[in-house]
Every structure is written in structure tokens, then in C-alpha cells.
Amino acid sequence: MSAQGGAPPFDSVGTQDGATGALATPTAASASIDSELSARRAAAARRRRLVIYALRVAFTILWLGSWELSTRLNWVDPFFVGQPSGVVQRLWTWITEGTALGPLWLQAAVTMQEAVVGFLIGAALGVVFGILLGRIEVLAEVLSPFIKGANAIPRVVLGSLFAVMFGLSLWGKAATAVVLVFFVVFFNAFQGVREVDRNLIANARILGADNRRLTTEIIIPSAMTWILASLHISFGLAIVGAVVGELFGATAGLGQLIYNAGHTFDVNGVFAGMFVLAVLALIAEGLISALENRLIKWRPSRVSGEIPI
Amino acid sequence: MAGAGIELRKVTKRFATPKGGIYTAIRDLSMEVAPGEFCAVVGPTGCGKSTTLALVSGLERASAGEVLVSGQPVSGIPDGIGYVFQGDAVFPWKTVLGNVAAGPRYGGASTGDANKQAQQWIARVGLSGFEDRYPHQLSGGMRKRVGLAQSLINNPRILLMDEPFSALDVQTRTLMENELLALWAATSASVVFVTHDLEEAIALADRVVVMTAGPGTVKGTFAVDLPRPRNVAEIRFQPRFAQIYEAIWSQLRDEVLVSYERQKHAAAV
Numbered sequence: 001m002s003a004q005g006g007a008p009p010f011d012s013v014g015t016q017d018g019a020t021g022a023l024a025t026p027t028a029a030s031a032s033i034d035s036e037l038s039a040r041r042a043a044a045a046r047r048r049r050l051v052i053y054a055l056r057v058a059f060t061i062l063w064l065g066s067w068e069l070s071t072r073l074n075w076v077d078p079f080f081v082g083q084p085s086g087v088v089q090r091l092w093t094w095i096t097e098g099t100a101l102g103p104l105w106l107q108a109a110v111t112m113q114e115a116v117v118g119f120l121i122g123a124a125l126g127v128v129f130g131i132l133l134g135r136i137e138v139l140a141e142v143l144s145p146f147i148k149g150a151n152a153i154p155r156v157v158l159g160s161l162f163a164v165m166f167g168l169s170l171w172g173k174a175a176t177a178v179v180l181v182f183f184v185v186f187f188n189a190f191q192g193v194r195e196v197d198r199n200l201i202a203n204a205r206i207l208g209a210d211n212r213r214l215t216t217e218i219i220i221p222s223a224m225t226w227i228l229a230s231l232h233i234s235f236g237l238a239i240v241g242a243v244v245g246e247l248f249g250a251t252a253g254l255g256q257l258i259y260n261a262g263h264t265f266d267v268n269g270v271f272a273g274m275f276v277l278a279v280l281a282l283i284a285e286g287l288i289s290a291l292e293n294r295l296i297k298w299r300p301s302r303v304s305g306e307i308p309i
Numbered sequence: 310m311a312g313a314g315i316e317l318r319k320v321t322k323r324f325a326t327p328k329g330g331i332y333t334a335i336r337d338l339s340m341e342v343a344p345g346e347f348c349a350v351v352g353p354t355g356c357g358k359s360t361t362l363a364l365v366s367g368l369e370r371a372s373a374g375e376v377l378v379s380g381q382p383v384s385g386i387p388d389g390i391g392y393v394f395q396g397d398a399v400f401p402w403k404t405v406l407g408n409v410a411a412g413p414r415y416g417g418a419s420t421g422d423a424n425k426q427a428q429q430w431i432a433r434v435g436l437s438g439f440e441d442r443y444p445h446q447l448s449g450g451m452r453k454r455v456g457l458a459q460s461l462i463n464n465p466r467i468l469l470m471d472e473p474f475s476a477l478d479v480q481t482r483t484l485m486e487n488e489l490l491a492l493w494a495a496t497s498a499s500v501v502f503v504t505h506d507l508e509e510a511i512a513l514a515d516r517v518v519v520m521t522a523g524p525g526t527v528k529g530t531f532a533v534d535l536p537r538p539r540n541v542a543e544i545r546f547q548p549r550f551a552q553i554y555e556a557i558w559s560q561l562r563d564e565v566l567v568s569y570e571r572q573k574h575a576a577a578v
Contacts, residue, residue, distance in 0.1 A: 197398075200400060205368070206392040207463065210415070298403070299445070
């Protein structure tokens, strides 16, 4: 084993005369070269990160600056497109004095509650049905046209139906979120089960695993990569579901806030509401990533060059 | 546990191809492996070597003919079968310990007992200290050791090996071959070792079975009367090794050529 993890390739340059030299334990000199190299690498990575951040800030300034400027100079009418300074002002008023519907945090809490409840139910149903149909082929064959059909219709319109069914309560919005989340998670879980390495299944069966063990120890861990990937997308959809649900009838929530702002021609208010939603979605995304890293710590760590989008 | 005998009587295996055709992997194949024997199977690419193992393991059913393990027809996975796969088949989400302990746990042992047994096997394949690593943190050779320990911990009476070392570099491979022989000597299981490498087959086995280009059947069987214990790295230099090699190669060569011509033809079409 040690021969494999042996000296780095540039070491052999000085030891052409004997093969034994290349296999010797790394000397102090090569160790210091190693540490120097890794230090240089870390410095380069740091520099690169700084450049990326600087470019992001520059992009934000360019974007918001040109927006602000073009409205200040009246090239476009801020009444229709809003104005960054106005958005900030509106946010500030919301934070300090509250919104027309009550305190801002309460609106955020209402929407997030709807989204989280819908997300949890939709994801749980998606995982369960995905694994079930992935494992039981007959079931998948029988149900596939129904599922494909249900997936093909624009499900947000169900929000109006749920508003009738559940009234102004949380459940109407959560249900809208559920129907959006379910299909994404379901298709991923199903695919994940179908893509399990045949060798791993054969190996587990040879080692004596029964069907239950096969599902819990091989199929589910293997499909977990797919399922967790789908959770990233589907939390955003849960927020969409909650907000759309609020449009069909609500007394509070960020969707309702945005809806109100739109109706009173308050474009800055619409953008401010969107901004709050974006921040909340990013926080949720961070939490899901943390969960993902905990749940699949067996995976090779991410390549540093990978762009986290 | 003592090894068990294997017998294949005029076995044929056909697969349905995705295009609706039928592909015959092996045809009228008959061979026998005595209890405790180390039998190597060589043949050109695509001659149905792996299919033969799948039939013995019960993972696949024969289309015609009979497969017997310990005199019993195979239906489902027979007791006491170990299988070392060609690719990586260790579970990537389990640690080394979890991977090796899987067999006993599936067999009904408590996690504590299973782990204790696994520790011993991990030590036996030289991976002590790596119990908590995940497979992606190991080298290819180390992953193969995990796979070996995972199979051997179940005390198989029959060990099926499908080109287990083909992905390893030559040095690691020789080490692993020697280790396999040492481990096998301690268990006395019957081994069916599939490989396309004739040198490896002769160095390891008591008997070498040559298969024809697909649909595969047995072309010839050769006893390897080299003394044991063997050192795989050195046995190749013995004159007797060269004699056996020549004898088998004279048969294998034609099949390899047939297979090669077919592949060229397939590539041209």
C-alpha cells in the first residue's frame, strides 16, 4: 500500500540511478516543498475567491446603479419599474413601522410556515411514492399515465380549488405547495431507485440481504443523492406554492403583501416583498445544503472548482 | 466449512436483447468443480464467463440444462456462496467496518457480534486502522480487500470471483493474488475464478477451463500440477509453468482470434 501513496513524481528526478530511492520515505526537504506548494495553492485559491466576491459586488453596483440612474434621469418611469432607493425605503418602513397587514416578520413567518408545511408533506409523499413505485414495477406501470397526466397540467391553478376547500386557513396554501413539491421529489426518488447500481443489489443479495434490508440499506441510501438534489429545487417551489396560494385568498403573508402592493400600484413594495422572499429562500437553501452534507458524508467532498449553482 | 462441489450439465443461457432478439450467452456448457478445488475459467471477451458465475450464484436462471451446487439444483441463491465482483461492489455509503459486517448482520447476527467478526477480517486483509473510512477514501486495491473480506466473512463454501483484480495495477495485483491464495488455503472453499489473463489463471488455479468464443462452451480443461504453496510473483519462472501456458494458449489463441475478428466486423458494421 505504502508504495502507492509514495513520493510525488518530481522526486524521481534526483534518483535516476536507483529505483530504491523513489520508494524511500519522503525526506524533510520534500516535505517542506510539499507544505510550500500547498501554501501557495491556498493563497491562489484565496485570491481567486476575493476576485469573485469583488466581481459580484461590481455586478450588483452596475445593476442597481444603472437601474437607479435611469429612473432618476427619468429615462424610464419609476412608477412602473420601481427604484432601488425606493425599495430600500419601503423595506425600512416595513421593518420599522410594519406593513399594511401587520409586522413584516409576521408576514414572513406566515408564508414560511405554509411553505415548510407544504414542503415537508410534499417531500415525504414524494419519497414514499417514488420508492414504492420504483420497487414495485406493476404499480409503476399501472399508475404512470395518471402521474404523467397530473404532472402535465399547470398545477398552480389547483390553488383556487384549495382556496375553496380549505378557506383562508394555512392548509389551502400548504396544499398548493404540496402539489408542486410532490412531483419533483417523486420523479427524483423514482429515478434514484431505478438507477441503483445492479452490482450493489447483486452483492447485497449474495451477502444474504432480504427485501426489507435491500430497501433500507441499499436502495434508499443510493437514491438519497437524487432525493436530496430534488429538495433543493422543490423548496423554491414550496415558496411559489405558498405565495400563489395566498393570491387566491389570504389575510396575511408575503404573497398577500405583494398582491396588495401590486393593487395599490406600489411597484417598490412588490420588489421589496420579492427581496424578502429571495432572502428567505437562500437561507432555506443553505439549511438544505447543510442537511445534505450531513446525510451523505460518504460522498467524495466537492471538487473546489465546482460552481455551487 | 468444507467446500461444495459445483456441476453444470449442458447449460444454455439466452437473454432477450432490447431490440427483441435473442442472445445466446452460453450453449451446452458442461463443467464440474470438485469440493475445495480452485478452478480458473479463461476465454475471450464476451464468451459468457460472467454468465456462468451468475448461474452458479443463482442470480440468473439457466434457460436449459441443470446447475447443481452440492448435488442440489440451484433455485435462488444457494447457501454459502461468496461473490467477488469485477467492478466495485462495496457499498459506498457504508464504512469499511459497515461493509465487512454486512454479511453477518444480514445473516441475523447482532450488530455487536457482526462488528467483532468484521474487525477480525479487516485485520486479516490488512486494513486495521481503516475501519471508519468510506470506500471513496481508499485505493482500488484497498477496496478490493474490503470486497474480499466482505465475501469471506460469511465462510463461503463456494467463492465466485469475476475478474476481481483486472482493474488493479500489476504490482498490487500480484500482492492480492498471493493474499487470496493464503486466505483460500485457510478456508478450503471451492473457487471459480473468471479471468481473461491466462498467466493469472495458471498461477492461481488447480485446473484451468478454456471457453470458446460466444456462445460459450467448454473447449478444454487443463490440470495445473504446480506445487503449493505458490508464490504468484515467482511461479511464472518455472519451466513447468511455461509448458502449461503453451498447452493452454494453443487452444485459447484460436478462440481469441475468432472473438477479435467478430469485434472488428461488428465495429465495421
